[in-house]
Every structure is written in structure tokens, then in C-alpha cells.
Amino acid sequence: MNETVIRAADLRKVYRGRAAVDELNLNIGKGQIYGFLGPNGAGKTTTIRMLLGLIKPTSGSIDIFGQELQKHKLPILRRIGSLVESPSYYGHLSAVDNLEAIRRILDVPKSRIAEVLDIVSLTGEEKRPVKGFSLGMKQRLGIAAALLGSPELLILDEPTNGLDPSGIQEIRSLIKRLPSEQGITVLVSSHLLSEIEQMADTVGIINQGRMLYEDTIAHLQAQAAGDLRLSVSEPEAALVLAEAAAGGRVALREGRLILPRINDARVAILIRELVERGHDIYRVEERRQSLEEFFLQIVEGGAS
Numbered sequence: 001m002n003e004t005v006i007r008a009a010d011l012r013k014v015y016r017g018r019a020a021v022d023e024l025n026l027n028i029g030k031g032q033i034y035g036f037l038g039p040n041g042a043g044k045t046t047t048i049r050m051l052l053g054l055i056k057p058t059s060g061s062i063d064i065f066g067q068e069l070q071k072h073k074l075p076i077l078r079r080i081g082s083l084v085e086s087p088s089y090y091g092h093l094s095a096v097d098n099l100e101a102i103r104r105i106l107d108v109p110k111s112r113i114a115e116v117l118d119i120v121s122l123t124g125e126e127k128r129p130v131k132g133f134s135l136g137m138k139q140r141l142g143i144a145a146a147l148l149g150s151p152e153l154l155i156l157d158e159p160t161n162g163l164d165p166s167g168i169q170e171i172r173s174l175i176k177r178l179p180s181e182q183g184i185t186v187l188v189s190s191h192l193l194s195e196i197e198q199m200a201d202t203v204g205i206i207n208q209g210r211m212l213y214e215d216t217i218a219h220l221q222a223q224a225a226g227d228l229r230l231s232v233s234e235p236e237a238a239l240v241l242a243e244a245a246a247g248g249r250v251a252l253r254e255g256r257l258i259l260p261r262i263n264d265a266r267v268a269i270l271i272r273e274l275v276e277r278g279h280d281i282y283r284v285e286e287r288r289q290s291l292e293e294f295f296l297q298i299v300e301g302g303a304s
């Protein structure tokens with residue numbers, strides 16, 4: 001990983017004797033879209049609120065941009081944009097007027113309003129009262145507000161919650177563009193694996209306050225188990241060869257050989273041997289455990 005943007009170590013938050021976040025370690029590199037994934041009540045919002053300095057950790061440390069959050073709170077927070085829960089806005093005011101109110105507080109140039117409206121594709125709607133906006137448009141306005149201060153880090157807590165599929169799609173494509181087009185690192189939380197899989201490049205899986213898994217999406221996909229299924233003319237005779245190739249553990253089910261996933265070289269050797277011994281090979285299939293199954297296995301299995 002290149003430059004670290006967020007590093008949280010042994011982070012803990014206890015409410016009334018119960019740990020909402022427990023010895024959590026989290027690492028986010030510059031330019032990443034980090035998907036913070038966990039079921040309801042896992043501790044995502046609590047973690048995010050600690051990262052934004054909104055609540056104080058019971059123990060543990062948070063470094064952002066290489067500095068301790070507790071000691072350099074204001075300069076650090078000035079470089080972060082965030083949307084936690086639904087955005088607040090004045091319904092009777094237009095998008096521009098809502099953004100103008102925030103712009104004054106942040107003291108950024110007026111021209112920035114048109115820029116952020118363009119980034120979130122609200123140009124053309126900016127004069128309408130926000131109370132007439134769809135949920136997706138309101139959410140995009142919230143992201144526009146978070147982008148006003150030209151943050152280097154954007155933290156979004158469940159930004160697609162409650163949106164319909166097209167609204168989800170809009171937010172997702174918006175988030176995916178941010179690192180390359182705006183140079184922004186993104187932390188986005190969700191309770192849906194499919195969401196995270198489609199927008200993030202790195203994933204942290206949290207459950208019951210603990211980080212169970214943190215790696216790239218590509219690694220997660222590779223780790224999801226699966227098997228290799230072979231349909232051959234004489235399965236019983238082929239079983240011995242398949243067991244040699246797989247190092248044991250081959251099942252014979254409905255006339256098909258079921259092998260654990262083995263590497264390409266071993267598959268090639270096995271197929272060559274089968275062909276050389278006169279077997280006809282009808283089908284070679286790989287079945288991947290779905291990520292959803294793998295996710296449930298991680299969450300239900302506790303620590304990995």
C-alpha cells in the first residue's frame with residue numbers, strides 16, 4: 001500500500017459496558033475506495049463517528065494524514081468531507097442556496113458551488129427548492145456539500161441507503177469517479193456486499209465491533225472457495241488420477257468428479273493424463289462459492 005491516509009489501531013468504544021467497537025484496526029491508503037462492510041449494528045457508524053472526531057474513543061489511536069487526530073483535530077478535519085446519515089438541508093431553499101450557506105462557513109470561492117454541482121450531476125436542477133428533490137438527488141446534494149471544501153478524504157456512511165436501483169447506480173458511479181478525477185480517497189460504508197463489491201477496491205469487514213477481514217476486493221474474490229467439476233466417460237476409473245492431481249479429496253457425485261480448486265498447471269496435467277489414457281472429457285467446470293456465501297462465512301465464523 002502507498003501513503004496511508006487513515007490508520008486506526010486497537011480502536012475501542014464502550015457504551016454502558018458493551019463494546020460497540022472492539023480492538024478495531026483499519027488501514028486506508030491514498031486513492032483507495034475503501035468499502036466498510038458489516039451488518040446492522042456491526043459498529044460502522046460508531047467507527048466513522050470516531051474517525052470524524054464526533055465521539056471520543058474509549059481507547060486506541062487514530063492517525064489521519066499521518067497525524068494524530070486527537071492532537072490535530074481542526075487541521076485534519078478541514079481536509080475531510082463527510083456525509084453521515086441523511087444530509088440536512090433547508091427544504092424551501094434551492095440547491096445553490098443550501099450550498100451557499102455551507103460555502104460561507106467554509107469560506108471557499110463561489111465558483112466551487114458550480115463545480116460540485118457538476119461533479120454530482122445536479123447542474124440544471126440547482127434553482128429548484130430542495131424539498132422537491134428525489135431521495136437520490138438529496139443524497140447527491142449531500143455529497144456535493146461534502147465536496148465543497150475540496151477534501152482529500154471523503155467519508156460516506158451508507159450513502160445509498162433507501163435509494164432505488166437507479167439512485168444507487170448514480171451514487172456508485174459518482175463515487176467510483178472521485179479518486180481518478182478528483183484525487184480523493186473514499187471511505188464508504190454499506191451493509192450490502194454487492195454494493196461494496198461494485199464500487200470499492202478494498203474492503204474491511206466488521207461484525208460485532210471487530211474487523212474480521214481487510215484486503216483488496218480482488219483478494220476477497222480469489223479467496224472465496226470453490227470447486228472444479230469434471231464430467232468424463234469413465235468417472236470411476238478417472239477417480240484415481242484425479243485424486244493424485246488434487247492430492248486426495250475427490251468426490252464422485254452423479255457421475256461427476258468434484259475436485260477442490262487446484263492451480264492451472266495441475267488441471268493441465270490431469271487433463272493430459274486423462275486424455276492419454278483414453279478418457280473422453282465432456283465438461284470441465286469451475287464453481288465459485290459466491291462472495292455472499294463467503295461473506296456470511298466470515299461474519300458467522302467470527303475472527304478469521
Ligand SMILES: Nc1ncnc2c1ncn2[C@@H]1O[C@H](COP(=O)(O)OP(=O)(O)OP(=O)(O)O)[C@@H](O)[C@H]1O
Nearest residue numbers: 015019020038039040041042043044045046047191
Ligand atoms: N450512543 C450509543 N449509546 C449506546 N449504544 C450505542 C450508541 N451508538 C451505537 N450503539 C450501539 O453500538 C452498536 C453499533 O452501532 P452502529 O450504529 O455503530 O452500527 P452500524 O454498523 O452503523 O449499524 P447500521 O448498519 O444499523 O447503521 C449497536 O449495538 C448500537 O446499539
Ligand SMILES: [Mg+2]
Nearest residue numbers: 044045046157
Ligand atoms: Mg450505521
